[in-house]
Amino acid sequence: ACNTPKRKEKLKSHHMTPLNFEKVKMVMPIVDELRSGGMLEWEPYCKIRAADTNQKKMRELYEVLHSGGDKFKSAFYSQLEMQEPCLFRDLG
Numbered sequence: 001a002c003n004t005p006k007r008k009e010k011l012k013s014h015h016m017t018p019l020n021f022e023k024v025k026m027v028m029p030i031v032d033e034l035r036s037g038g039m040l041e042w043e044p045y046c047k048i049r050a051a052d053t054n055q056k057k058m059r060e061l062y063e064v065l066h067s068g069g070d071k072f073k074s075a076f077y078s079q080l081e082m083q084e085p086c087l088f089r090d091l092g
Contacts, residue, residue, distance in 0.1 A: 026083035027057040030076070039075045040064065 024030075031048050034040040044064045051057040065076055080087065 022055050023087055024058050024080070024084055025054060027054045027061065029083050030079040031057070031061060033079045034072075034075055037075060039068075039072050 028049070031040065031045060035042075035045045044060070048057050048060040048064075051060050061076075065073060068076070
């Protein structure tokens, strides 16, 4: 498996920075799930969607994540884990 709770926590606390956004390829499925779950307002959703690369989309999402509460962050990491499970694989 690509994931363990320890790796997930490590990603949450240290590795989800703008510097590794280029690794996330499934940005819109994550964003769409956050929106459909009522976690993401329309305006930031549209701003993320309008960005022309996955890296730019993740930068926009990071801004929302940075200002979001624990519930939003938890939903984001759950979606990230579902959409990009192997991001966790490379963490020690």
